[in-house]
Amino acid sequence: MKLYLDPGHGGQDPGAQGHGLNEKDVTLDIALKLRTILQNDYENVQVKMSRTSDTTKSLSQRTSEANAWGADYYLSIHINSATSSASGYEDYIYIGLSNSLTAKNQGIIHEEVLNVNELKDRGKKKANFHVLRESSMPAVLTENGFITNAHDAALMKQASWRQKVAQGHANGLAKIFHLKRKSQPEPTPPIPSPGTLYKVIATSFKSRENADELVTLLHDKGFEAFVNSTTISGETWYRVQAGAFSDRSNAEERLTQLHKAGFKDSFLIAE
Ligand SMILES: [Zn+2]
Structure with missing residues (x-):
């Protein structure tokens, strides 16, 4: 126009x-x-x-x-x-x-x-x-x-x-003139502040093979589990993670189940 x-x-x-x-x-x-x-x-x-x-x-x-x-x-x-x-x-x-x-x-x-x-x-x-x-x-x-x-x-x-x-x-x-409005720039979506996640770690190993073995063992006992590698002080560790929860009490319940099932080294980390 x-x-x-x-x-x-x-x-x-x-x-x-x-x-x-x-x-x-x-x-x-x-x-x-x-x-x-x-x-x-x-x-x-x-x-x-x-x-x-x-x-x-x-x-x-x-x-x-x-x-x-x-x-x-x-x-x-x-x-x-x-x-x-x-x-x-x-x-x-x-x-x-x-x-x-x-x-x-x-x-x-x-x-x-x-x-x-x-x-x-x-x-x-x-x-x-x-x-x-x-x-x-x-x-x-x-x-x-x-x-x-x-x-x-x-x-x-x-x-x-x-x-x-x-x-x-x-x-x-x-x-x-049926003028078309310019499209407004999309507002930047707010970045969600990550809540704390409580991860249940069965054990951490230096050896990937040992970690994989433990995952198999956990699966056999009915636990979800997978290997999650992490670097601590320049060294790679293979963590066997057996659950992650946003609610701490749920994580603690899982930890108790693992201890009862014989996975005595299990522990919680908060991320
Ligand atoms: Zn005039």
Whole structure:
């Protein structure tokens, strides 16, 4: 999916102003955050931005660029202004469109952004804006609150709010274009801490042959047994192991059985 992402205004054009804020700064920050979300979280998304810093760019430059690039969607991010009492969120598509895919997409963006932005819903609207009219792909322009309203402007000053607004747009785009989430890296499974194992050793031998003989003898008496070689102080020993238990009392019971059966040298080790 190729998204042309257009933070409104910039450079010599500050856009709307109020409460110590410039529209161009708020729109740029939301757009940059949105680009990061899309690139980090979703597969197969290409984002081209009309600007990534505080630069001047005309409206016709923006739409020409999007058209030449062959964007699948044009998303323009703006901040509103009016009298101090006006507040809330609204979005626009081109005035000539109805019952179109563009209108359906607008509905999705509208719902997803309003889900997270804590702003009043002013509705889905249509207008004859340049970027909507001159872009050759479906286009939407969002007006993310009023810079002239105390409540909305206070939110705009919070980076966490701008992040939420970016996320809302990302959620809408993901829905429209069925974007596939990048698979999360598998968490490293915790290494199980090995519990103590109580091994019952019938005897240890320097000779493998003697160890094998004892295993045969143990088998004859009905005990499980096998030879387990180990190196102690540089020397190889052949241990005849006749059971291993995580529960110490079970190991001791086996040891008693071995002693009774005549394997008097049997002993326990804990590993
Ligand atoms: Zn604007």
